[in-house]
Amino acid sequence: MNEQHQSSGIHLRSHAASPASPACPKLSILFIREFFNFLEEAGIRASVLHGWQDGFEGDVSDIDFTIEPDGFDKIASLVEAYCKKKGWMLCQVLRHEPTAAFCVCTAVDDTSRSVALDACSDYCREGVLLMDSESLLRDRVKLPWGGYRLADETELEYRMLKAAAKKKEPISATEEFSARPAEVxxxxxxxxxxKWQVSSGDGSEKAMAKMLRDLRSRFREKRSRLNLGEIGRVVSRILHPTGMLVVTGGDRLAEVQEVFSQAFLPLHFRNAAWANEWRPTMVAKLIRTTLVFVSSPSSGWLSLVPADCKFVLGDGEAPHDAVDRLAKQLENRCCTREATTATED
Structure with a gap:
């Protein structure tokens, strides 16, 4: 679905409208699997939250996992070190909760190949603690390729809490719950x-719908009006926007927008927007991790855009070549912000 804001001349494209992420090739599969071995070798416990059943050989773009707090505190440094070891680069760290970090990694030799390592220590939604890291990691199960998954009971508990928090359809939660062994x-x-004083009753879809509603009610009761961690996260996001302004120049906005969107949506950026020229009101889009394209480099307002949030195509520069240069700029920005060892051109 494309939304067009005609009155302002700004066009917004949601990530749902972007081309689907390509199937994860063999090198990406190895990159994912070996990351978890890398953590274990560093003495850091982690566990895949879901999607491990096929060994990540399907259409994979992001991997959800939990990691112990000591590891989460240095997640950017860990992922960046692993990327350098494997010939990849860490391009974005998006912090959607105080205890969560969405780390976007891209292959140095092929910027069309990207994977997001989506880490959490405690599982929180909107500042509410749903499961702490120790509960998630307890009795984890070793996988054939060397990583770990959640224990069966822990995974089902996590899935039910997630279904409630994300307002999943009761029918899917019912099917998932009923498919598990009786003892689980x-x-x-x-x-x-x-913990939550809820019950799935007779296991029917109607009973599951009530349980999910009751869980959401319990979550609301625990929500704090003053969450310092969340306030700090929001302030950091405003001061250090994760979006990017791309100045195309000339009449090639449509071509550049198509090439860049295929390369960077929906992992590196959530949405794409484009307009003839930059306006101060578009700052909010940069804060919301939007890839913003403008054709005119002449707007006086451009000087107000932070240097690390602005990318200007060179005269005659091919869009595909510019993709590689933007990926490198994202890596340098990410490493600088996360205080890891940024690499230079």
Whole structure:
């Protein structure tokens, strides 16, 4: 779905409209699997939250995992070190919760190949603690290729809490719950009743819908009006926008927008927007991790855009060549902000 704001001359394209991420090739599969071995070798416990069943050999673009707090505190440095070891680069770290970090990695020799390592320590939604890291990592199970997954009971508990938090359809939660072995369901029932005072009743879709509503009600009761971690995250996001302004110049805005969107949406940036010239009101888009294209470099307002949030195509520069240069700029910006060892051209 494309949204066009005709009155302002600004066009917004959501990530849902971007081309689908290509199937994860063999090198990306190895990059994902070996990352978890890398963490274990560093003495850091981690566990894949879901999607491990096929060994990441399907259409994979991002991997959700939990990591112990000591590891999460240095997640950017860990991912950056691993990327350098494997010939990749860390291009973005998007912090959507105080205890979560969406780390976007891109292959140095092929910028069309990207993977997001989506880390959390505690599992939180909107500042509410749903499961702490120790609970998530308890009794984790070793996978054939060397990483770990959640214990069966822990995974089902996590999936039910996530279904409630993200307002999933009751039918999907019912099917997932009923597909698990009876002893796993019984253990999870006991955990949910003890911590959240909810029950799946007779296991029907109607009973599951009530349980999910009750969980959301419990989450709201625990939500704090003053969450210092969340306030700090929002302030940091405003002071250090994760979007990027691309000045195309000339009459090639449409061509550049298509090439860049294919390369960078929806992992590096959430949305794309474009207009003839930059306006101060578009700052909000940079804060919301939007890839903003403008054709005119003459707007006096451009000087107000932070240097690390601005990318100008050279005269006659091919868009595909510019993709590689922007990926490198993103890496340098990310390493500088995260205080890791930024690499120079």
């Amino acid at each position: 369901r019984k253990a999870v029932e006991a955990r949910l009743a003890d």
